[in-house]
Each structure stands twice: as C-alpha cells, then as structure tokens.
Amino acid sequence: MATTEMGPTTKTLERHRPPSMREWLAPSLPGDRLLAWIGPLIITVFAAFLRFDRLSIPNAVVFDETYYAKDALALLKYGYEHNTVKDADVLLIEQGAKAADSRIWAEGASFVAHPPAGKWVIAIGEWIFGATPFGWRFMAALFGSLSVLIMCRVARRMTGSTLLGCAAGLLLAVDGLHLVTSRTAILDIFVMFWILAGFACLVADRDRSRRVLADKLQGDDENGFGPFVFHGWRILAGLCLGMACATKWTGVFYLAAFGIMVLLWDMGARRAARLRHPYTGALLLDAVPAFVSLVVVSAVTYVASWSGWIFHSGGWGRGTVSGNVLLRPFEAMPDLWRYHKAVWNFHTTLHAKHPYQSWPWDWPVLGRPVAFFYTEPTQGCGATKCSREILGIGTPAIWWAALAALLMLVYLWLHQRDWRAGAILLGYVTGWLPWFYYAIDKRTMFLFYATPMLPFMVLAIVLCLGLLIGPARDTGSRRVLGTAVAGAYLLVVLANFLYLYPVLTAKFIPWEVWRDHMWLDSWI
Known part of the structure; x- marks a missing residue:
C-alpha cells in the first residue's frame, strides 16, 4: 500500500472508506449526462425512421384497424364510438370523413370491447392528418418511437451504464413485433408504452425516494419506523398505469403487480437503512400513499377516459343525459357499470x-x-x-x-x-x-x-x-x-x-x- 508519513494516501482512503448512507441506499448514476441523452436520442431517431418510413403503405385497412380507425374517427365526431359502414375500404373512410356523413356512419351507437383511451390517441393522428392510413397510424408510430427513448433511459438507470441503455433501446427498436404494432392502428403498442412509462416512473422514484430517505436519516430516528418520504414519481406512474387500463383492461394486472412491488421496495429501503421496524414503518408510512398514488389516480384516469360517453347522449347503453353537466358523471355510473358487465361477458365468452x-x-x-x-x-x-x-x-x-x-x-x-x-x-x-x-x-x-x-x-x-x-x-x-x-x-x-x-x-x-x-x- 502506498503510504506517506502521515498515513495512507487519499486515494487509498477513498477506496476503503465505507459507503455513506446515501451511497448505500442509492448508488450514483454515471456522470456522462450529455452522452446519456445524445446516445438514446440517436437510437430513437433510428427507431422513428423505421416506423415512419412508408407508414401509409399498404393503402388498406390492416387487420383490426377496421375497428380502431373507425372508432377513433367516431370519437372525434360524436365523443363516443358510433357504428360505421361494414366496408373496410380505406377510400370509403377517407371520402366519408370529408364528404357526407351517410357515406360512413350507420345507425346507432357501437358496442366496443375496449375502453376509449387508445382510440382517443389514434384519433389525434386522424385529427391532424385526416382519416388516411398515415393519419390513423401516426400516433402508433410516435408512441413506438418514444418507447425506445424510455427504454434507453430506464435501462441506463437500472444498469448504471449508458452503453447498455442504448443497447436496450436498439433491441426494442429492431424487434419485429414492436415494429409491426408501431406501424398499425391497434391498441397493444399503447398498452406497452403506458406500462413501460409507468415502470420507468417507479424505477426513478425508487432511486429518488431512497436518496431522500438517506438524507432524512442523518439525524436520530426515535421511533424506529423512519421518516415519511413523499413519492412524487408514483403519481405520474399512477397516471400512466391508468392510461394502460383505459386502453385495455390487461393494464390492471400491472397495476396490481407494481403496487405490491413498490411496497416491497419501501420495506427493503427501510430495512437497508437499518431501521428497527422497517416493515411496520413501510406499512404505516408508505402503503396508503402508494395506494392513493397508484390505484386512486389510475381509477380517476380510467373514468376520465370515458368522459365523451359520460357527457354525451347516444353512446351504447347510455341512458338519459341530465341537463345539468355537473350531475352527468353521477347519473352515468350505473349505466357505465352495466356497460362494463356486458364487456366482461364478451371477453369471457369469446371463443x-x-x-x-x-x-x-x-x-x-x-x-x-x-x-x-x-x-x-x-x-x-x-x-x-x-x-x-x-x-x-x-x-x-x-x-x-x-x-x-x-x-x-x-x-x-x-x-x-x-x-x-x-x-x-x-x-x-x-x-x-x-x-x-x-x-x-x-x-x-x-x-x-x-x-x-x-x-x-x-x-x-x-x-x-x-x-x-x-x-x-x-x-x-x-x-x-x-x-x-x-x-x-x-x-x-x-x-x-x-x-x-x-x-x-x-x-x-x-x-x-x-x-x-x-x-x-x-x-x-
């Protein structure tokens, strides 16, 4: 060991110094902050090129676009899903959007198997670019590209390596199923995006909350439970997971699983901080706020996605709409519950x-x-x-x-x-x-x-x-x-x-x- 008369060198002391509470709970990420954004952005541009190149080809309705492109267009016009003509010809949809409504709209509201959020997102592309293949596929390509950026960043945070983060983004960018669902107006790419975004928020919250916990524990902990820590990222995660549920009900599985996961993380953080009562502390101080941030926020987000159906008359199963706008959400809940029971029956009997x-x-x-x-x-x-x-x-x-x-x-x-x-x-x-x-x-x-x-x-x-x-x-x-x-x-x-x-x-x-x-x- 290299020493001086005064003892070990500074470098040697740094190598053998025990980690601080902050370093122990939340190790630092690599310091290449500029490269940590440049690399992922380059990968994202590459992914976007793959997804937007020839996006309007084929000039035809592809697979389940025959449902979602039309439902999205109906949301723009009515605020709820409305029946359209059975013909899946793209030109019929395009002309119907620009000319007489009778060319595309049939009679009556449409019963749908999935909540509206994903179709509202598709509708944004149709609102900007029209009811064309490029228009109804635009948002899928955009969300698919952005998911690559999120993947780069969350992988970097989890591995501590910008290089591995970029490798993760590249792998997602060149997966065939990810590419196809990013170039088609169906719902699954949006479900994946919101789940990945919610997961990324929770991983970011894990790092931040452990740093805050470490800083607060610099003083004495009298009760052995530890301090209260505010988890701001979890509110955003709740919004993302709510959007996943509001796109397809399968998002509920992730909401439940991630809710259990973050509680275990909180227990692990308090245990790693050597608190006397880590599990009780997590249950008392973290469990209820986590439930509100994830479950309650997700539930509010989910119901809000039905706002077009709630506030307008004519939707499938929607009863009389009150003249008082403030009363409409309350009077709509029984109808919405019956609608969900019908959708559940559809999914469980689809053979x-x-x-x-x-x-x-x-x-x-x-x-x-x-x-x-x-x-x-x-x-x-x-x-x-x-x-x-x-x-x-x-x-x-x-x-x-x-x-x-x-x-x-x-x-x-x-x-x-x-x-x-x-x-x-x-x-x-x-x-x-x-x-x-x-x-x-x-x-x-x-x-x-x-x-x-x-x-x-x-x-x-x-x-x-x-x-x-x-x-x-x-x-x-x-x-x-x-x-x-x-x-x-x-x-x-x-x-x-x-x-x-x-x-x-x-x-x-x-x-x-x-x-x-x-x-x-x-x-x-």
Missing part, C-alpha cells in the same frame, strides 16, 4: 375460432405469429409470383435469447436478491401468466397480446449482457471477451431483423423468397 390465434405457451417461442396483411400481386418483384406481407412476429434472436436471459435472472433473484432481476421477472410474468387462466376456457388470443412483455424481455437480455461484459473496474481479458461477445450478439440481432424486414413491412418480394422466410410451417 370464436381464428386462423392466427395462439396460446400463451406459444408466445415465447414465436410458435404462431399473426398475418396482419397478405397479398400475392402478379408484378412488382421481378418474378412471376410475388408476395407482400405484414407478419406480426418478434425478432427470433431477441425472443429466443430472452428465454435464457430470464432463467439467468431467476438465479440472480433467488441467490443474490438482485432487485432488478425481481422487477424484470415480475413485469414479464404479469404480462404472460394471467393469459393461462383464459387459455383454460379456450378464449381467442393472439401473439401480439404479448407486446407489453417486450420491454422486460429486453431488460433481461441487457442485464445479462452487463454481467457478460463485467464491471468497469475489470480491465482484464474477460471484459474484452465479454464486450466482443455482447457486440457480436447485437450484430446477430440486427442481421436477423434486416432479414425479416421485408415481411414486416409489406415489401414486394418473390414468392420463393417469402417462403424461405417462413422458418416454421406455423408461421404461414
């Missing part, structure tokens, strides 16, 4: 056969993707028979690698109590396991229902890449080899994505080339 339906155990291995769009034009590819397809499938190099990464995280959580592994595993199983219950009843379901699981698959992979590379202080050959292997994996993912790109975006390709892309017969 219609569909050629592209799949079961939850198929999803991790990409057993049965969904053909959103397929035609066989006679020209356009330089061959006698061509194919154009939008195949809703994940990038296999991501999905299959995620299975191994998730198993590794099970080990990290059980043997090392790594909070990151536990949070990622919780996010994954929350989006997956509930569907097994519905599979027992043979409910119709599809691979794109797994879209909310995607961010947690990517986080699992990136966390394992970080373990492979090793800590920054390790300058040996292991780190060089680990970095090379991680880089090679990212190149494999990019190559896999580029290979699939033509069948993700309706490119004209020879039929034989299309057939070569169908690795499994179940992909057809």
Whole structure:
C-alpha cells in the first residue's frame, strides 16, 4: 500500500472508506449526462425512421384497424364510438370523413370491447392528418418511437451504464413485433408504452425516494419506523398505469403487480437503512400513499377516459343525459357499470375460432405469429409470383435469447436478491401468466397480446449482457471477451431483423423468397 508519513494516501482512503448512507441506499448514476441523452436520442431517431418510413403503405385497412380507425374517427365526431359502414375500404373512410356523413356512419351507437383511451390517441393522428392510413397510424408510430427513448433511459438507470441503455433501446427498436404494432392502428403498442412509462416512473422514484430517505436519516430516528418520504414519481406512474387500463383492461394486472412491488421496495429501503421496524414503518408510512398514488389516480384516469360517453347522449347503453353537466358523471355510473358487465361477458365468452390465434405457451417461442396483411400481386418483384406481407412476429434472436436471459435472472433473484432481476421477472410474468387462466376456457388470443412483455424481455437480455461484459473496474481479458461477445450478439440481432424486414413491412418480394422466410410451417 502506498503510504506517506502521515498515513495512507487519499486515494487509498477513498477506496476503503465505507459507503455513506446515501451511497448505500442509492448508488450514483454515471456522470456522462450529455452522452446519456445524445446516445438514446440517436437510437430513437433510428427507431422513428423505421416506423415512419412508408407508414401509409399498404393503402388498406390492416387487420383490426377496421375497428380502431373507425372508432377513433367516431370519437372525434360524436365523443363516443358510433357504428360505421361494414366496408373496410380505406377510400370509403377517407371520402366519408370529408364528404357526407351517410357515406360512413350507420345507425346507432357501437358496442366496443375496449375502453376509449387508445382510440382517443389514434384519433389525434386522424385529427391532424385526416382519416388516411398515415393519419390513423401516426400516433402508433410516435408512441413506438418514444418507447425506445424510455427504454434507453430506464435501462441506463437500472444498469448504471449508458452503453447498455442504448443497447436496450436498439433491441426494442429492431424487434419485429414492436415494429409491426408501431406501424398499425391497434391498441397493444399503447398498452406497452403506458406500462413501460409507468415502470420507468417507479424505477426513478425508487432511486429518488431512497436518496431522500438517506438524507432524512442523518439525524436520530426515535421511533424506529423512519421518516415519511413523499413519492412524487408514483403519481405520474399512477397516471400512466391508468392510461394502460383505459386502453385495455390487461393494464390492471400491472397495476396490481407494481403496487405490491413498490411496497416491497419501501420495506427493503427501510430495512437497508437499518431501521428497527422497517416493515411496520413501510406499512404505516408508505402503503396508503402508494395506494392513493397508484390505484386512486389510475381509477380517476380510467373514468376520465370515458368522459365523451359520460357527457354525451347516444353512446351504447347510455341512458338519459341530465341537463345539468355537473350531475352527468353521477347519473352515468350505473349505466357505465352495466356497460362494463356486458364487456366482461364478451371477453369471457369469446371463443370464436381464428386462423392466427395462439396460446400463451406459444408466445415465447414465436410458435404462431399473426398475418396482419397478405397479398400475392402478379408484378412488382421481378418474378412471376410475388408476395407482400405484414407478419406480426418478434425478432427470433431477441425472443429466443430472452428465454435464457430470464432463467439467468431467476438465479440472480433467488441467490443474490438482485432487485432488478425481481422487477424484470415480475413485469414479464404479469404480462404472460394471467393469459393461462383464459387459455383454460379456450378464449381467442393472439401473439401480439404479448407486446407489453417486450420491454422486460429486453431488460433481461441487457442485464445479462452487463454481467457478460463485467464491471468497469475489470480491465482484464474477460471484459474484452465479454464486450466482443455482447457486440457480436447485437450484430446477430440486427442481421436477423434486416432479414425479416421485408415481411414486416409489406415489401414486394418473390414468392420463393417469402417462403424461405417462413422458418416454421406455423408461421404461414
């Protein structure tokens, strides 16, 4: 040990000094703040290019756009979903929006299977750009691009590495299912966005609240419970999770799971601070505020998403609308409850056969993707028979690698109590396991229902890449080899994505080339 006459050097003292309470509870993030934004923004621009390029192609209604594009247009006109003509021709919708209402609107309100929030978001694009393919897909592409930015930032916060944060964003940007759902006016990309945004808020709150707790514990703690800590980020998380629930009811699973997770985090923080009564302190000081911030805020957000139906007459199941605007929310609640019972009955009795339906155990291995769009034009590819397809499938190099990464995280959580592994595993199983219950009843379901699981698959992979590379202080050959292997994996993912790109975006390709892309017969 290098010493002077006065004792150990300052550098040696810093290396052996025990961490402060603040460092112990909330380690600092890397100091490259400028690069921490430049890198993610570059990845986000790349993701946006992939999503907005040729966004109006195909010039046709793709898969369930036949419901959501029309519902969004009805929300703009009426404030609630209204029946439209059955014909799915894009030109009919476009002309109907610009000309006589009789060209598109049928009689009566429309019964819908999902809450309005996601369709309101789609409607923003139609309001700006009109009822065209670009208009109704615009917000999906925007939200898909922004989710990549959020992924970069939350992965950086969880790994302490800007490089790994950018790697996470890149993986999400080049996943096939994420790309397809970002280029289609369906609801699942919005559910994923709000869940990821809510999760990011909770992770940010974890860091901030532990720093505040450490600062407040500089003095004596007389009661052993610890101080009260205000969790401002959780209010924003409640808003995001409320929007997820108001897009699809599956958001409720994440609301419940994340509510339990943050309470466990609070208990862990007070225990790490060596308080005498950490669990009682968390229950007394954190549980009720967490319930209000997450559950109550989410509930208010959810009900607010129905405001068009609540305040206007004519919606499906909406009774007499009071002349007093202030009374309308109260008189609407019984009707809204009956509406929800009807929607619940629809979902629990939906057993219609569909050629592209799949079961939850198929999803991790990409057993049965969904053909959103397929035609066989006679020209356009330089061959006698061509194919154009939008195949809703994940990038296999991501999905299959995620299975191994998730198993590794099970080990990290059980043997090392790594909070990151536990949070990622919780996010994954929350989006997956509930569907097994519905599979027992043979409910119709599809691979794109797994879209909310995607961010947690990517986080699992990136966390394992970080373990492979090793800590920054390790300058040996292991780190060089680990970095090379991680880089090679990212190149494999990019190559896999580029290979699939033509069948993700309706490119004209020879039929034989299309057939070569169908690795499994179940992909057809």
